Amino acid sequence: MKNIKAEVITIGDEILFGQITDTNTQFISYELSKIGIKVVRKSSVGDEEQEILQILTEASLRADVIILTGGLGPTKDDITKTTIAKFFGVGLHTHQPTLEMVSDFFIKRGREMLEVNYRQADVPQNCEVLLNKVGTAPGMWFEVDGKIYVSLPGVPYEMKYLIQEYVLNKLKTYFKTPFISHRMIHTVGMGESFLAEKIVDWENNLPSHIKLAYLPSLGIVKLRLTATGKDGEHINNELTNQEEKLVQLIQPYIFGYGEGEKLESAIGVLLTKQSLTLATAESCTGGYLAHLITSIPGSSVYYKGSVIAYSNEIKSQELGVSTTILKEKGAVSKETVKAMAEGVRLKLGTDIGIATSGIAGPDGGTTEKPVGTVWIAYADENKTVAKKFLFGSLRENNIKLAAIYALNLIRLNKRV
Amino acid sequence: MKNIKAEVITIGDEILFGQITDTNTQFISYELSKIGIKVVRKSSVGDEEQEILQILTEASLRADVIILTGGLGPTKDDITKTTIAKFFGVGLHTHQPTLEMVSDFFIKRGREMLEVNYRQADVPQNCEVLLNKVGTAPGMWFEVDGKIYVSLPGVPYEMKYLIQEYVLNKLKTYFKTPFISHRMIHTVGMGESFLAEKIVDWENNLPSHIKLAYLPSLGIVKLRLTATGKDGEHINNELTNQEEKLVQLIQPYIFGYGEGEKLESAIGVLLTKQSLTLATAESCTGGYLAHLITSIPGSSVYYKGSVIAYSNEIKSQELGVSTTILKEKGAVSKETVKAMAEGVRLKLGTDIGIATSGIAGPDGGTTEKPVGTVWIAYADENKTVAKKFLFGSLRENNIKLAAIYALNLIRLNKRV
Numbered sequence: 105m106k107n108i109k110a111e112v113i114t115i116g117d118e119i120l121f122g123q124i125t126d127t128n129t130q131f132i133s134y135e136l137s138k139i140g141i142k143v144v145r146k147s148s149v150g151d152e153e154q155e156i157l158q159i160l161t162e163a164s165l166r167a168d169v170i171i172l173t174g175g176l177g178p179t180k181d182d183i184t185k186t187t188i189a190k191f192f193g194v195g196l197h198t199h200q201p202t203l204e205m206v207s208d209f210f211i212k213r214g215r216e217m218l219e220v221n222y223r224q225a226d227v228p229q230n231c232e233v234l235l236n237k238v239g240t241a242p243g244m245w246f247e248v249d250g251k252i253y254v255s256l257p258g259v260p261y262e263m264k265y266l267i268q269e270y271v272l273n274k275l276k277t278y279f280k281t282p283f284i285s286h287r288m289i290h291t292v293g294m295g296e297s298f299l300a301e302k303i304v305d306w307e308n309n310l311p312s313h314i315k316l317a318y319l320p321s322l323g324i325v326k327l328r329l330t331a332t333g334k335d336g337e338h339i340n341n342e343l344t345n346q347e348e349k350l351v352q353l354i355q356p357y358i359f360g361y362g363e364g365e366k367l368e369s370a371i372g373v374l375l376t377k378q379s380l381t382l383a384t385a386e387s388c389t390g391g392y393l394a395h396l397i398t399s400i401p402g403s404s405v406y407y408k409g410s411v412i413a414y415s416n417e418i419k420s421q422e423l424g425v426s427t428t429i430l431k432e433k434g435a436v437s438k439e440t441v442k443a444m445a446e447g448v449r450l451k452l453g454t455d456i457g458i459a460t461s462g463i464a465g466p467d468g469g470t471t472e473k474p475v476g477t478v479w480i481a482y483a484d485e486n487k488t489v490a491k492k493f494l495f496g497s498l499r500e501n502n503i504k505l506a507a508i509y510a511l512n513l514i515r516l517n518k519r520v
Numbered sequence: 521m522k523n524i525k526a527e528v529i530t531i532g533d534e535i536l537f538g539q540i541t542d543t544n545t546q547f548i549s550y551e552l553s554k555i556g557i558k559v560v561r562k563s564s565v566g567d568e569e570q571e572i573l574q575i576l577t578e579a580s581l582r583a584d585v586i587i588l589t590g591g592l593g594p595t596k597d598d599i600t601k602t603t604i605a606k607f608f609g610v611g612l613h614t615h616q617p618t619l620e621m622v623s624d625f626f627i628k629r630g631r632e633m634l635e636v637n638y639r640q641a642d643v644p645q646n647c648e649v650l651l652n653k654v655g656t657a658p659g660m661w662f663e664v665d666g667k668i669y670v671s672l673p674g675v676p677y678e679m680k681y682l683i684q685e686y687v688l689n690k691l692k693t694y695f696k697t698p699f700i701s702h703r704m705i706h707t708v709g710m711g712e713s714f715l716a717e718k719i720v721d722w723e724n725n726l727p728s729h730i731k732l733a734y735l736p737s738l739g740i741v742k743l744r745l746t747a748t749g750k751d752g753e754h755i756n757n758e759l760t761n762q763e764e765k766l767v768q769l770i771q772p773y774i775f776g777y778g779e780g781e782k783l784e785s786a787i788g789v790l791l792t793k794q795s796l797t798l799a800t801a802e803s804c805t806g807g808y809l810a811h812l813i814t815s816i817p818g819s820s821v822y823y824k825g826s827v828i829a830y831s832n833e834i835k836s837q838e839l840g841v842s843t844t845i846l847k848e849k850g851a852v853s854k855e856t857v858k859a860m861a862e863g864v865r866l867k868l869g870t871d872i873g874i875a876t877s878g879i880a881g882p883d884g885g886t887t888e889k890p891v892g893t894v895w896i897a898y899a900d901e902n903k904t905v906a907k908k909f910l911f912g913s914l915r916e917n918n919i920k921l922a923a924i925y926a927l928n929l930i931r932l933n934k935r936v
Contacts, residue, residue, distance in 0.1 A: 120559050122550030123735055127541060129564075134538030143536050144571065146564040148545075155560070162578075319539055384828075390819075391802075391810025394828045398806025401882055401915060403830070409838070410828035412800075412810045418825040418868060452834060466817055499817060 108141045108279050111167040113159055114148045115175035115184050116258055128173045128263050135267055139276055140284045140332060141169060151175055156187040160253075168251055169275060174258030176241035178220040185244075188255055189228035192248060196226040199233045202242045209240055231255075234270040238262050245274065252278060283336040287329040287347045290365045291357040292512045296320045299327075303353050306346075314346055322501060323508035324367065359515055367511050368396045374518055375406040380455040382514070384410040385423055385448035387435065388462035388478055393507040408452045413444065423447030423459075436461050436473055438481075438490045445481035446488055456518070457483040458510050462493075464502045478506045482513045489517070524557045524695050526585035529575055530564045531600050532674055535590070544589045544679050551683055555692055556700045556748060557585060567591055572603045576669075584667055585691060590674030592657035594636040601660075604671055605644035608664060612642040615649045618658045625656055647671075650686040654678050661690065668694060699752040703745040703763045706781045707773040708928045712736045715743075719769050722762075729755075730762055738917060739924035740783065775931055783927050784812045790934055791822040796871040798930070800826040801839050801864035803851065804878035804894055809923040824868045829860065839863030839875075852877050852889055854897075854906045861897035862904055872934070873899040874926050878909075880918045894922045898929045905933070 449457025462478025865873025878894025
């Protein structure tokens with residue numbers, strides 16, 4: 105079986121000059137890797153005809169699949185379409201269904217269509233249009249000399265729509281790619297290298313057509329298992345088998361499965377299933393914990409609110425932390441954080457209270473309590489527990505890690 | 521004067537396969553553009569010798585400056601250094617100052633140095649080492665046939681350190697780049713196209729050696745003025761002159777100046793200068809407003825805390841919003857949000873209270889109050905004001921925009 109190679113090309117001065125972050129190529133590479141197509145190079149070029157022609161020529165010598173994003177807007181800077189037509193030596197013609205969609209878009213908004221907007225429905229004669237139902241720039245698919253060229257708009261959600269709706273399936277069909285299946289396991293509370301140590305024997309015994317990838321981010325490590333083969337059912341059974349073995353080795357750290365899982369969603373599901381309500385009391389996380397929780401649609405079902413007690417007065421006045429504790433043990437202490445968790449639980453009348461207090465930095469550290477010291481507490485009707493963490497020196501990371509470990513404390517105490 | 525062209529190349533499978541977001545190339549392109557060096561192409565290749573040799577050969581034909589990041593770690597995947605040596609046809613030798621720094625790093629941490637760690641001090645014979653004082657992988661600078669090659673570690677803060685500490689100045693000296701000066705103006709509360717309309721006459725009259733760039737992000741538009749010339753003093757005077765004119769046209773929307781400014785820092789400075797304290801009451805922003813405020817080190821001086829009132833009970837119980845108002849006007853209303861701002865101000869005993877209440881989506885919208893409807897209120901000892909916004913359909917954006925406009929409401933009411 106031949107290895108299918110791809111190149112991803114972004115077109116646009118704003119990426120080239122560092123004015124925006126390019127997240128498109130990461131998405132495309134990741135999705136291609138999932139169907140067994142390997143990206144061998146990524147490039148960005150400006151909105152210049154010569155640059156685009158050159159990269160197209162180079163890429164067509166190296167890759168089987170060439171995916172371009174950007175440069176399809178209505179302004180005069182956007183020259184991708186005419187340049188591709190030139191590359192293939194064809195003219196442009198109007199694509200009627202796209203023209204109707206674009207007209208519709210303008211009619212609905214009561215806006216007048218300009219000449220440049222009509223031009224959005226023009227496409228190179230040799231392309232198959234991928235109808236863009238979430239925007240006005242059509243996606244384009246070209247099959248030339250056994251290679252596939254795809255041109256997509258640069259707007260991330262339009263690009264994602266076209267990739268998921270058309271491109272991946274069409275590539276699978278065209279290249280008769282082998283059956284590829286994935287399993288994603290999400291873990292929290294253990295670093296990549298420790299996790300690797302725990303599963304080293306299992307990993308070494310994996311058959312060669314099953315691969316494991318570690319995808320670490322702050323506080324979280326995702327494990328992706330990928331199996332490749334001809335027989336879908338067989339592959340899936342094997343994968344299920346291997347996944348079960350893996351899960352047994354690291355069960356306590358797993359918070360979820362599947363592609364789009366997040367810790368804050370998993371906590372939401374856990375609370376909803378058990379009909380539990382939650383309140384938070386935040387000092388060092390300063391609202392970030394509440395933000396994670398409320399970033400999930402529908403979180404108002406289980407989340408009642410938070411008291412962000414950035415000052416000691418608020419800790420005692422609003423959360424009932426005794427001034428003696430604050431004076432004798434300090435704001436960053438087991439006693440304070442426990443009192444905060446219990447206080448907010450009683451105050452907001454919820455089943456669970458979570459509290460954070462720590463030294464996010466860069467200032468405020470002492471020898472005894474250096475920057476990165478964080479206490480997190482969990483309180484419910486039966487118990488109150490607190491845990492101390494020592495994170496690093498970066499304020500932003502300390503805040504984010506504290507919020508993740510606070511969510512994890514709910515999971516550790518309430519998982520079934 | 522010759523145009524200096526640059527290419528930026530990232531090396532590493534984890535970027536190529538979409539497992540991490542590449543932010544390095546954006547940073548490098550942006551910094552190069554500030555000293556008048558134009559990035560004409562960006563590329564990513566894997567940790568493969570042939571790929572790296574090929575891209576180096578190609579880039580050396582197109583660009584005057586080639587900057588590589590990644591592939592300098594101690595593991596066997598990291599082959600950038602030996603590949604560059606091969607590209608230049610030279611051997612490696614040990615760089616003594618780097619070896620001492622690496623040894624020091626290990627001694628301080630009480631860890632044993634392995635063979636691979638000694639290798640970190642090896643560099644191609646033709647390079648000038650850029651001493652990396654924040655990590656163990658040295659930066660490398662090569663001058664070959666009138667072109668500059670720079671190899672930097674992929675760890676973002678190490679790369680940034682080396683760029684700012686050495687690379688930019690060395691490039692300016694080597695290429696005798698013209699004098700370039702910048703002014704950055706940060707605005708909030710007006711979209712890019714409206715802003716452009718307000719300053720169109722001024723912009724059209726800019727001399728050709730002064731350029732204006734719009735750098736929009738969610739709720740914020742940064743304007744960057746860049747002047748190029750031989751006489752630094754003259755350029756700076758001209759820029760000051762043009763900046764003054766620009767500022768007069770858009771004064772009410774400006775919250776700050778300079779490269780690293782943020783709205784949340786500007787608010788912090790404003791409150792600190794006036795010795796004012798702040799409390800927030802958040803419904804739809806769910807903690808994100810507090811998070812922005814507390815992301816600034818030292819914010820505890822002016823920020824006392826927040827009540828996140830996600831449920832109506834909390835709004836009335838903790839913030840004193842009357843149940844009649846909640847029932848008759850609803851949680852997303854002028855009356856509720858005003859009562860929240862006043863309530864939190866009194867409760868936490870601060871000079872200013874800010875409140876948000878809205879429908880972040882995706883659910884909860886009605887014909888009268890569609891998703892994206894947000895009320896924001898400001899209260900101080902003299903007055904309470906509220907403002908209604910209609911943002912879009914994306915939950916994440918609605919939350920972030922509401923927090924930005926809430927900060928802006930402080931600015932509008934308290935600027936001097």
